[in-house]
Amino acid sequence: MLAAVNDKLKGLSKQMDIAIALLVVMILGMIIVPLPSPLLDFMLVINISLSLIILLLTLFTKSVLEFSTFPTVLLITTMFRLALNISSTRLILTQGAAGQVIDTFANFVAGSNFVVGLVVFIIIIIVQMVVVTSGSGRVSEVSARFTLDAMPGKQMAIDADLNAGLITQEEAKHRRKDLEREAQFFGAMDGASKFVKGDAIAGIIITIINLIGGILIYVTQQGMGMMEAMNHFGKLTIGDGLVSQVPSLLISVGSGILVTRSGSPKAFGTALGEELFGIPKVLMMVAGVLLVFALIPGFPVIPFLLFGVLAGTAGYLLNENEKTQVAAEKEQAIKEKAAQRTQSEKVQEESASAFQVDPLAIEIGYGLIPLADDSQDLNLTGQIPTIRRQCAQEMGILLSPIRIRDNLQLDPHEYAIKIKGNEVAIGVLYLDKLMIIDPGETQFDFDGIPAKEPSFGLDAMWIDENDREAADLKGYTVVDPLTVLVTHLKEVIRQNSADLLGRQEVKLLLEGIKDKYSVVIDELIPDIMRLGEVQKVLQNLLKENIPINDLVTILETLADYGNLTKDSETLTEYVRQALKRTIVNPYQDQNGTLHVLTIHPDTEELISQSIQKSSAGSIPVLQSAEITKIFDSLAQVHQQLDSMGIPHVLLSSPKVRPAIKNLISFNFPDIAVLSLNEVPNDVSIETEGMIEGSRN
Numbered sequence: 001m002l003a004a005v006n007d008k009l010k011g012l013s014k015q016m017d018i019a020i021a022l023l024v025v026m027i028l029g030m031i032i033v034p035l036p037s038p039l040l041d042f043m044l045v046i047n048i049s050l051s052l053i054i055l056l057l058t059l060f061t062k063s064v065l066e067f068s069t070f071p072t073v074l075l076i077t078t079m080f081r082l083a084l085n086i087s088s089t090r091l092i093l094t095q096g097a098a099g100q101v102i103d104t105f106a107n108f109v110a111g112s113n114f115v116v117g118l119v120v121f122i123i124i125i126i127v128q129m130v131v132v133t134s135g136s137g138r139v140s141e142v143s144a145r146f147t148l149d150a151m152p153g154k155q156m157a158i159d160a161d162l163n164a165g166l167i168t169q170e171e172a173k174h175r176r177k178d179l180e181r182e183a184q185f186f187g188a189m190d191g192a193s194k195f196v197k198g199d200a201i202a203g204i205i206i207t208i209i210n211l212i213g214g215i216l217i218y219v220t221q222q223g224m225g226m227m228e229a230m231n232h233f234g235k236l237t238i239g240d241g242l243v244s245q246v247p248s249l250l251i252s253v254g255s256g257i258l259v260t261r262s263g264s265p266k267a268f269g270t271a272l273g274e275e276l277f278g279i280p281k282v283l284m285m286v287a288g289v290l291l292v293f294a295l296i297p298g299f300p301v302i303p304f305l306l307f308g309v310l311a312g313t314a315g316y317l318l319n320e321n322e323k324t325q326v327a328a329e330k331e332q333a334i335k336e337k338a339a340q341r342t343q344s345e346k347v348q349e350e351s352a353s354a355f356q357v358d359p360l361a362i363e364i365g366y367g368l369i370p371l372a373d374d375s376q377d378l379n380l381t382g383q384i385p386t387i388r389r390q391c392a393q394e395m396g397i398l399l400s401p402i403r404i405r406d407n408l409q410l411d412p413h414e415y416a417i418k419i420k421g422n423e424v425a426i427g428v429l430y431l432d433k434l435m436i437i438d439p440g441e442t443q444f445d446f447d448g449i450p451a452k453e454p455s456f457g458l459d460a461m462w463i464d465e466n467d468r469e470a471a472d473l474k475g476y477t478v479v480d481p482l483t484v485l486v487t488h489l490k491e492v493i494r495q496n497s498a499d500l501l502g503r504q505e506v507k508l509l510l511e512g513i514k515d516k517y518s519v520v521i522d523e524l525i526p527d528i529m530r531l532g533e534v535q536k537v538l539q540n541l542l543k544e545n546i547p548i549n550d551l552v553t554i555l556e557t558l559a560d561y562g563n564l565t566k567d568s569e570t571l572t573e574y575v576r577q578a579l580k581r582t583i584v585n586p587y588q589d590q591n592g593t594l595h596v597l598t599i600h601p602d603t604e605e606l607i608s609q610s611i612q613k614s615s616a617g618s619i620p621v622l623q624s625a626e627i628t629k630i631f632d633s634l635a636q637v638h639q640q641l642d643s644m645g646i647p648h649v650l651l652s653s654p655k656v657r658p659a660i661k662n663l664i665s666f667n668f669p670d671i672a673v674l675s676l677n678e679v680p681n682d683v684s685i686e687t688e689g690m691i692e693g694s695r696n
Contacts, residue, residue, distance in 0.1 A: 030083040034090055037099035043084055044101040044243055051247035058254035068185050081244050085206045088240045102239040121241045160483045163490045165386035283315030357421045361403040367412030372404050383486050395497050396549030398508050417492050425492045427454040429481040433462040436476040455491040498542040506535045520555045528562035536568035553578050569617050569658050580678045587649050593684045596651040597637055603693035611659045618659040630693045637689035648688055649674050
């Protein structure tokens with residue numbers, strides 16, 4: 001029986017979209033169509049029940065994202081209350097009655113004196129408008145602004161956690177999605193809070209209309225006495241106002257609770273209990289004060305004595321529990337430190353081999369030598385395996401061990417990242433300070449050292465560790481020096497991944513999958529292609545930020561077309577078509593749409609006719625004026641779409657794609673160039689602009 005009921009409920013939940021649509025239409029209909037008193041009573045009960053559900057939901061949600069539909073619910077419930085107000089007003093003015101619910105509210109609150117009910121109604125309106133609604137609106141406005149301003153810094157923090165190995169790639173995607181939903185929620189709440197204020201104002205106006213209109217109609221048209229009319233319609237008016245404003249107050253309180261949540265991962269009641277009654281010393285001090293009050297003549301002894309004993313007992317039990325927990329944490333910390341030291345020794349043995357020229361190395365000034373100290377819990381040596389593992393997962397490459405050495409020629413706080421002996425990046429760290437990153441259009445309110453975040457060039461500042469709490473409160477993203485270096489190192493690896501993929505690394509990749517996919521490897525190498533030719537294709541993919549972790553598909557495509565051509569550029573295009581979904585996915589928006597910039601047919605034909613082959617690939621040989629025209633057109637559309645936050649790519653025909661990418665790669669390295677053959681048929685395309693050149 002219960003199973004059948006559960007199945008029915010699941011079936012009904014799937015039809016909620018239809019039910020909500022019918023509800024909205026019904027609300028609009030209630031404004032026009034008169035409702036009989038029994039039906040109005042039924043609707044008022046629904047309104048009260050719905051407001052209680054919303055209030056309790058806000059108390060039990062752990063995050064605003066668990067009730068992300070609240071702004072829309074706020075609008076619908078506001079319209080529902082106003083529609084009920086209009087229906088009750090129609091009944092009051094036409095029939096002199098508005099059902100049992102309103103009548104009961106009026107008699108229960110006002111009794112025999114409607115002035116008392118009027119005072120209560122006015123107090124509720126004041127509490128709602130002046131206290132709850134005003135405060136909720138201000139919190140929503142500030143939260144929306146600070147959430148949007150802090151998004152770049154929070155995204156950096158997510159990347160830092162990902163680089164440090166604290167979260168997985170999937171967890172990082174989920175946190176970025178939650179960050180976007182949170183910004184949308186507070187933005188919507190900033191506007192939705194105005195509905196509640198307007199609802200309160202409308203309630204006052206409707207109440208005045210009910211009172212004055214009812215008295216005038218029944219005195220002038222029905223022959224009712226003035227005092228009798230005032231008493232009768234005063235009660236009805238107050239009852240109607242209370243029936244609408246009490247649910248409105250409940251939802252307003254729920255709105256305030258939801259927007260003032262401080263990000264605790266627990267329900268409000270649980271978090272409040274832990275924070276309000278979580279410090280034993282406070283409870284014991286309160287117990288002492290209450291017991292003193294119990295001894296003062298004139299105060300009630302039993303209440304003060306009872307609560308004093310309860311507070312003292314709770315404080316004692318919490319203190320004993322805290323001692324046990326501290327002892328357990330110390331024991332666990334000792335075990336973790338021993339395990340980390342063992343792991344550090346293994347890493348040191350693994351990375352101790354020397355190379356004639358290091359593929360990837362980090363040189364540090366003498367002031368940064370503590371970063372490489374294995375005796376510390378968090379050190380650069382311990383982060384290297386995590387970085388290598390993440391690069392293998394995200395880009396598909398196997399990095400050689402990363403060498404760390406000191407360099408006395410560098411400034412004490414400088415570090416340099418070198419690839420094959422050549423310096424490709426440099427940065428500055430202060431081990432006794434923390435880096436804060438500007439979350440938006442604000443100024444740094446600290447006396448620190450101005451800097452640039454080395455990975456993405458964001459405005460930053462180095463501050464003292466004593467200022468960390470103040471920086472957190474002001475919304476800055478706070479990053480420790482080790483995380484700054486690790487994030488920079490990973491970004492350098494991503495930008496130079498093609499140079500780090502040598503023949504030895506390719507051989508290790510092939511050996512890693514040979515047990516499962518020996519057939520395709522034996523067919524391809526060396527009969528169809530040499531190892532170096534495969535390496536060139538893989539490097540071409542990495543140059544355009546295409547991961548090579550789908551190595552089987554790449555090798556099978558090369559085996560299919562390797563007998564037809566040995567040109568690495570042409571083979572790369574065949575592989576790109578086979579990896580079309582991997583290529584397109586990063587550039588699709590939330591709805592799966594691919595926003596593209598197209599090239600004018602005349603311009604594309606001009607590029608096609610001017611392509612010349614070189615050791616660097618296909619390059620269009622155009623006049624400088626023509627190139628400038630193309631670049632200006634591309635820059636204009638690209639900047640416009642970037643300012644709107646729309647991801648986009650440049651779409652061309654397969655014939656000219658490599659040439660166009662080589663043409664714009666220096667001036668526009670971040671713009672991906674895709675061919676029509678690289679877009680799956682089920683991916684919707686939306687054209688955002690056209691790139692034009694001019695013939696001379």
